[in-house]
Each structure stands twice: as C-alpha cells, then as structure tokens.
Amino acid sequence: xxxxxxxxxxxxxxxxxxxxxxxxxxxxxxxxxxxxxxxxxxxxxxxxxxxxxxxxxxxxxxxxxxxxxxxxxxxxxxxxxxxxxxxxxxxxxxxxxxxxxxxxxxxxxxxxxxxxxxxxxxxxxxxxxxxxxxxxxxxxxxxxxxxxxxxxxxxxxxxxxxxxxxxxxxxxxxxxxxxxxxxxxxxxxxxxxxxxxxxxxxxxxxxxxxxxxxxxxxxxxxxxxxxxxxxxxxxxxxxxxxxxxxxxxxxxxxxxxxxxxxxxxxxxxxxxxxxxxxxxxxxxxxxxxxxxxxxxxxxxxxxxxxxxxxxxxxxxxxxxxxxxxxxxxxxxxxxxxxxxxxxxxxxxxxxxxxxxxxxxxxxxxxxxxxxxxxxxxxxxxxxxxxxxxxxxxxxxxxxxxxxxxxxxxxxxxxxxxxxxxxxxxxxxxxxxxxxxxxxxxxxxxxxxxxxxxxxxxxxxxxxxxxxxxxxxxxx
RNA sequence: GGCGGCAUAGCCAAGUGGUAAGGCAGCGGUCUGCAAAACCGUUAUUCACCGGUUCAAAUCCGGUUGCCGCCUCCA
Numbered sequence: 001x002x003x004x005x006x007x008x009x010x011x012x013x014x015x016x017x018x019x020x021x022x023x024x025x026x027x028x029x030x031x032x033x034x035x036x037x038x039x040x041x042x043x044x045x046x047x048x049x050x051x052x053x054x055x056x057x058x059x060x061x062x063x064x065x066x067x068x069x070x071x072x073x074x075x076x077x078x079x080x081x082x083x084x085x086x087x088x089x090x091x092x093x094x095x096x097x098x099x100x101x102x103x104x105x106x107x108x109x110x111x112x113x114x115x116x117x118x119x120x121x122x123x124x125x126x127x128x129x130x131x132x133x134x135x136x137x138x139x140x141x142x143x144x145x146x147x148x149x150x151x152x153x154x155x156x157x158x159x160x161x162x163x164x165x166x167x168x169x170x171x172x173x174x175x176x177x178x179x180x181x182x183x184x185x186x187x188x189x190x191x192x193x194x195x196x197x198x199x200x201x202x203x204x205x206x207x208x209x210x211x212x213x214x215x216x217x218x219x220x221x222x223x224x225x226x227x228x229x230x231x232x233x234x235x236x237x238x239x240x241x242x243x244x245x246x247x248x249x250x251x252x253x254x255x256x257x258x259x260x261x262x263x264x265x266x267x268x269x270x271x272x273x274x275x276x277x278x279x280x281x282x283x284x285x286x287x288x289x290x291x292x293x294x295x296x297x298x299x300x301x302x303x304x305x306x307x308x309x310x311x312x313x314x315x316x317x318x319x320x321x322x323x324x325x326x327x328x329x330x331x332x333x334x335x336x337x338x339x340x341x342x343x344x345x346x347x348x349x350x351x352x353x354x355x356x357x358x359x360x361x362x363x364x365x366x367x368x369x370x371x372x373x374x375x376x377x378x379x380x381x382x383x384x385x386x387x388x389x390x391x392x393x394x395x396x397x398x399x400x401x402x403x404x405x406x407x408x409x410x411x412x413x414x415x416x417x418x419x420x421x422x423x424x425x426x427x428x429x430x431x432x433x434x435x436x437x438x439x440x441x442x443x444x445x446x447x448x449x450x451x452x453x454x455x456x457x458x459x460x461x462x463x464x465x466x467x468x469x470x471x472x473x474x475x
Numbered sequence: 476g477g478c479g480g481c482a483u484a485g486c487c488a489a490g491u492g493g494u495a496a497g498g499c500a501g502c503g504g505u506c507u508g509c510a511a512a513a514c515c516g517u518u519a520u521u522c523a524c525c526g527g528u529u530c531a532a533a534u535c536c537g538g539u540u541g542c543c544g545c546c547u548c549c550a
Contacts, residue, residue, distance in 0.1 A: 232478095375513085
C-alpha cells in the first residue's frame with residue numbers, strides 16, 4: 001500500500017516512505033496537564049490514534065510516543081490558585097486524561113514520557129545547543145537564538161523579518177531577538193525547580209519534545225503530529241532545537257489536525273465555551289464522539305453542535321442496527337476476519353489518501369446499505385456475502401475505533417443511559433410490550449396502538465420484527 | 476501589517492483535470508393490521524462570483540466578495 005500524507009513542511013501531499021522500510025516512528029504532542037481535556041484534545045488524540053491504527057493495519061511496525069507536559073507555567077499557576085502542589089495537579093489531570101481517552105477507546109502510546117522524568121536528557125540537549133552556539137545564557141535563563149538557525153520559520157512559512165514587523169511580540173529586554181525562546185527558565189521562589197549548570201530552574205516549553213523524541217526515536221524520525229495551533233511557535237521551535245543540536249533533519253512528515261469549533265465559534269477562554277470530554281461523555285456514547293470527530297477530514301475544522309452529534313448518533317445506531325440484524329442472519333462474527341473484501345479495499349484507498357476518514361466512513365455506510373440489501377433480497381448466495389461485508393465493516397471499525405461492542409451490548413447501554421432521562425423503567429416497558437403483543441394477537445389494534453403511543457410519549461420506540469417486538473429509546 | 480485556509484443540495488460532508496461519494500432531514504414505493512426499522516426510487520445539468528488556460532475544470536491560473544484560523548498560552 002502507498003500512503004500519501006499532507007506534510008505541513010512542504011504544504012503538499014507526499015508519499016509516505018519511512019526512514020526504515022516497514023517501520024514508522026511517530027511523535028505526537030500530548031497535553032499540558034493543568035485542566036481537564038476538552039473536545040479539541042479528543043480530536044487530536046483520536047485522529048492520531050486512527051493514524052497509528054491504520055499504519056499498524058498496513059503492516060508498519062509503529063513506535064508511537066505521546067508525551068505529557070507535567071511542568072509548566074500554567075500548571076504552577078493552577079496549583080497556586082488551588083493551593084496545591086503542582087505535581088499533584090499534574091497527577092490529577094493525567095489520571096483524568098486516561099479516564100477520558102480510555103472511554104474513547106484510544107490506545108495507549110508505546111511510550112508516554114513526562115517532562116519531569118526527562119530532566120537529564122533535556123539538560124544534555126540544552127548543553128548541546130549552547131556548545132553549538134545556538135543558545136545563550138543570561139543570568140539563570142537559557143535562550144535559543146533564532147537568528148543562529150538559518151531555517152527558522154521554514155515549518156510555519158514565516159520569516160523573522162515579517163514577524164518582527166508585527167507588533168504583537170512580548171518585550172523581554174534580556175533576549176537578543178524577540179523571538180528567542182526559553183530553553184531553561186530560572187526558578188522564582190516557591191516554584192518547582194531542578195538543578196542545572198545554569199542554576200535551579202525548569203525547562204522551557206519546547207525543549208521537552210525535542211529531547212523526548214531524540215531519546216525515544218532518534219535524531220530523525222518519521223511523523224510528528226499535533227494540533228494546527230502548535231505549528232507556531234511550538235513545532236517551529238522544536239525544529240530549530242533539534243536541527244540546531246544535531247544538524248540533521250528532525251521530523252520527516254508534519255501532520256497537524258484542525259480545530260473543533262463549538263457552534264461555529266472557536267473554543268476560547270474569553271468565550272468560556274470549553275467543552276470538556278467528560279461532559280460530552282455524559283450525553284453521548286464514546287463511539288458517537290469518535291464517529292463525529294472522524295466525520296470530517298482531520299485537517300478541516302469540525303463544528304460541534306447538538307445537531308451534528310445527533311446525526312452521528314443516528315449513524316452509529318444505523319451501523320449497530322445492521323450488525324444486530326446481520327448477527328441474527330448469519331451469526332456472530334468470526335474471531336479473525338476472512339480475506340478482506342471490496343469495501344475494505346475502498347476504505348484503504350480512502351485512508352491511503354492522507355487518512356481520509358470522512359470518505360472512509362462513506363464507504364462503511366455503503367457497506368451497511370449493500371449488506372442490508374442482500375438480507376432483504378434473500379437470495380441463495382446472500383448470506384455468505386453479508387458475512388463478508390460485515391467482516392469488512394468491522395475491520396473498518398477497528399481502524400476508526402468504533403464498533404467495539406456487540407450490538408446487544410450497545411443497544412442495552414443505549415437503552416439504559418437514555419432511559420435514565422425518562423420516567424419509566426425497562427420492566428414497565430417489557431410489561432407493556434407483552435400486553436400489546438396479546439392485544440395484537442387478539443387483533444385489538446386500538447389497544448395495541450394506545451400502548452405504542454403511550455410509550456412513544458416517553459421516547460420509547462417499538463419495532464415489530466418477525467421474531468418479536470423490540471424497543472429502543474429515541475435520543 | 477505578515478502568513479495560511481475555506482466557500483459543493485434543506486443541513487453536514489467527500490471529491491485537486493474527465494463529467495458531482497456518503498450521512499442527516501424530506502418525498503414516493505416495498506414491507507407492516509397500522510407503524511417503526513430496513514430496502515428501492517427521488518432531491519445539485521451543477522460546485523460563492525467574474526474572467527482565463529484546456530478537447531475537457533468543482534478541480535489549474537488571475538481577480539472579486541464573504542467567512543475563518545495563525546502570528547500570544549492554546550488540540
């Protein structure tokens with residue numbers, strides 16, 4: 001298979017040719033753990049989760065690194081605000097991160113390093129930059145000298161001169177150039193600090209990723225990912241650091257995901273419209289969230305609205321309804337899927353083209369329609385083909401990180417969570433359904449319809465199937 | 476001021492030179508006691524607008540308008 005990836009560095013789709021054939025090294029910037037994760041974090045993590053799953057499915061031996069930034073100004077500020085230890089804050093939000101991401105079926109990375117565990121490599125890295133003349137020390141601070149790195153700006157497509165023309169640069173008279181950034185920050189009283197040749201302090205924000213990628217993946221590796229907002233300054237500065245230290249190419253493919261907007265507005269502190277994953281999870285199934293996040297191309301913005309989420313839920317219901325029907329028709333899926341079929345092939349074509357999950361999801365739905373049609377047709381050869389298409393669909397689900405449940409478990413979960421909002425419980429519903437079944441047998445359709453209407457008012461939808469009546473909660 | 480992106484049916488959204496995927500919603504039909512679900516059919520001669528290149532453009536080029544993002548912590 002040939003995968004094409006849009007590389008932010010070249011602004012074009014390139015054929016993915018890893019450094020070592022058959023292997024792929026991936027570094028994705030993880031969260032700064034000073035608050036709960038919002039839906040935007042979810043998108044980034046889910047997008048790269050899917051990319052890694054797909055690379056593995058394609059036979060690549062992937063080494064996937066995702067870090068935690070557990071020392072940072074924001075964490076310290078938060079700790080001071082709450083009167084807690086910064087490390088306790090970090091710990092709390094790392095735990096929350098795992099709760100959210102596990103719920104979203106995000107696979108763990110192969111290594112999930114934390115800044116606090118990487119102080120020695122970070123210091124070694126800074127020393128290298130000082131030795132190379134790429135950095136300078138002032139008092140207890142060490143700054144990177146952007147003018148010393150000829151390629152500065154090549155990732156984000158900016159020129160230092162152009163940016164200096166802008167007026168939005170913080171003033172720090174210690175710096176030689178306003179765009180110089182801290183590699184090491186001297187500690188103020190009460191702040192967490194580590195010893196260093198330059199005095200007690202902590203690493204700047206950007207150096208950690210350069211150091212961690214170097215330690216885990218080497219000087220040059222394949223894919224570096226993160227949100228679009230990280231292109232500048234964070235990733236630009238990583239390039240400057242790593243290439244400034246080793247004089248070798250850093251990441252070979254830069255992959256950046258777009259934002260999640262809320263009702264067409266960017267999430268921002270001023271608007272106070274941060275949507276936390278844990279809150280979204282209260283209203284929507286984790287796979288609904290994934291399906292929604294993957295329904296647009298990863299580089300495009302995606303707009304979170306109730307309507308969009310309801311549509312994603314309707315889509316997921318449809319897929320599980322199919323799986324349920326297929327299971328009744330041809331039995332549960334085999335442990336290991338057979339030879340992949342036409343739908344899977346088309347899905348991989350979509351994914352090969354810069355991980356086009358939106359197109360891939362379209363293929364998945366076409367598979368659902370095809371297989372449903374086969375079951376309707378009831379021809380002799382239909383059932384084996386249904387099984388084959390179902391295998392393809394489940395295989396796609398394995399990449400998208402959805403369809404992790406049996407249909408029975410999915411609908412049972414849907415019912416119980418949706419039922420909590422209604423003033424009725426399952427046993428009452430079952431009793432009413434039995435009564436209605438008797439009424440229908442007696443051809444007392446008035447009574448039967450009255451029961452159905454009564455349940456409908458409580459958002460309980462009945463479906464009379466050949467093998468009996470089932471119920472679902474609408475919404 | 477600098478850099479970049481987007482504009483496709485009622486809504487969401489793929490599609491980067493060869494004649495418009497998919498989803499949601501709607502309508503007609505099959506099925507059903509009636510429904511629901513499912514399936515079938517149907518819904519853009521057209522891809523913001525104006526020019527240009529080409530046998531051929533939603534797709535390339537130039538311009539116009541509108542929206543958005545980054546340049547500051549941010550996924």
